[in-house]
Amino acid sequence: MIEFIETTKEFQVGTTVVTALNHINLTIQKGDVFGVIGFSGAGKSTLIRTVNLLEEPTSGRVLVNGKELTTLSKKQLREEKKNIGMIFQHFNLLRSKTVFENVAMPLVLSGIKKSKIEDQVSEVLAFVGLQDKAERFIDELSGGQKQRVGIARALVTKPTILLCDEATSALDPQTTKSILELLKRVNIEYGITILMITHEMEVIRDICNRVAVMENGKVIETGNVLEVFSSPQEETTKNFVQSVVRDEIPQSVYEQLKTIDHSKKIYNLKFIGVDVGQPVVSQVAKKFDVDVNVLFGNITELQGIPFGNLIVELVGVDKEIEKAHQFIRTKDIQIEEVIAHEGELTNHYRRSVRHAVHG
Numbered sequence: 001m002i003e004f005i006e007t008t009k010e011f012q013v014g015t016t017v018v019t020a021l022n023h024i025n026l027t028i029q030k031g032d033v034f035g036v037i038g039f040s041g042a043g044k045s046t047l048i049r050t051v052n053l054l055e056e057p058t059s060g061r062v063l064v065n066g067k068e069l070t071t072l073s074k075k076q077l078r079e080e081k082k083n084i085g086m087i088f089q090h091f092n093l094l095r096s097k098t099v100f101e102n103v104a105m106p107l108v109l110s111g112i113k114k115s116k117i118e119d120q121v122s123e124v125l126a127f128v129g130l131q132d133k134a135e136r137f138i139d140e141l142s143g144g145q146k147q148r149v150g151i152a153r154a155l156v157t158k159p160t161i162l163l164c165d166e167a168t169s170a171l172d173p174q175t176t177k178s179i180l181e182l183l184k185r186v187n188i189e190y191g192i193t194i195l196m197i198t199h200e201m202e203v204i205r206d207i208c209n210r211v212a213v214m215e216n217g218k219v220i221e222t223g224n225v226l227e228v229f230s231s232p233q234e235e236t237t238k239n240f241v242q243s244v245v246r247d248e249i250p251q252s253v254y255e256q257l258k259t260i261d262h263s264k265k266i267y268n269l270k271f272i273g274v275d276v277g278q279p280v281v282s283q284v285a286k287k288f289d290v291d292v293n294v295l296f297g298n299i300t301e302l303q304g305i306p307f308g309n310l311i312v313e314l315v316g317v318d319k320e321i322e323k324a325h326q327f328i329r330t331k332d333i334q335i336e337e338v339i340a341h342e343g344e345l346t347n348h349y350r351r352s353v354r355h356a357v358h359g
């Protein structure tokens with residue numbers, strides 16, 4: 001549906017050349033909500049702007065529904081652009097016009113009949129929940145309402161693709177949630193493919209099914225959101241994932257390890273796409289002669305699938321702990337023993353280890 005093939009974009013700044021996009025290869029499939037994340041200056045805006053030719057690639061190609069827009073005539077290009085809606089961080093609305101007039105603008109510019117314009121505008125305003133605000137001016141609206149107007153304007157030409165350029169970055173967390181929910185409906189109810197750029201991993205977690213991470217004009221990692229969140233490969237990706245899924249083991253858990261007690265073991269149970277509702281913990285306690293203490297838990301949801309970890313202490317004899325361990329594995333839950341490494345040990349613990357080892 002959208003294909004970047006060796007897409008490169010250079011900007012001449014004085015005597016230097018800035019490479020904003022460096023041989024990007026990426027495919028966004030029909031129906032995706034595809035998120036591109038990266039720090040400021042990574043090249044995200046330039047990338048999204050090449051899709052509707054707000055920026056023309058210096059070399060390489062961008063195919064939209066199989067067509068390379070740079071090869072089309074002006075008339076063909078105008079038609080193709082109706083297929084691509086776009087929303088912006090700062091909304092880009094006309095303040096001197098009403099909500100209705102803003103949303104109607106793309107249709108007026110295409111010379112559509114007035115009665116048809118009224119029908120189409122009413123339909124999209126109802127979809128974004130602003131039918132009662134049609135005659136209001138933009139300045140009378142909240143940030144979230146302005147972005148709803150932006151979404152309605154983008155939808156009014158019935159596009160197949162929606163580009164979102166940091167669409168929630170200017171909004172508070174609650175409003176961000178409601179706009180993301182609306183975008184999800186755009187994807188599901190209208191079947192529109194969404195390409196969004198963001199620097200917030202929460203946005204990726206909440207609505208994307210696929211993600212690409214950009215750095216210095218390159219895509220450094222890409223994949224299904226669940227895969228990338230559960231096993232990020234690159235340092236930058238790990239940092240983004242950590243910003244929303246804090247799965248590092250808290251210091252308090254390492255403190256527990258100070259007591260050298262061989263009847264206790266601490267495990268990190270990782271739930272990736274398994275039903276965390278299943279009573280694994282209570283089953284372990286019932287089936288085996290072990291006590292289970294939950295020390296820490298952090299379960300979130302990715303595309304409706306539970307994801308996260310639970311740190312538990314198993315207390316019992318080795319044989320029973322081993323049986324419990326095996327049982328948990330059969331539940332498709334990743335389980336690993338928590339063992340403190342040098343850096344995580346306090347001086348006190350290091351001393352007690354030395355005593356234990358050296359008698």
Ligand SMILES: Nc1ncnc2c1ncn2[C@@H]1O[C@H](COP(=O)(O)OP(=O)(O)OP(=O)(O)O)[C@@H](O)[C@H]1O
Nearest residue numbers: 011013018020038039040041042043044045046047
């Ligand atoms: N019109 C331009 N002229 C010159 N350099 C540009 C232009 N647009 C972008 N750049 C440069 O290209 C690089 C990528 O910028 P881009 O805006 O695409 O990154 P970004 O990831 O979207 O960052 P931000 O979130 O800060 O916008 C940066 O070094 C930027 O300075």
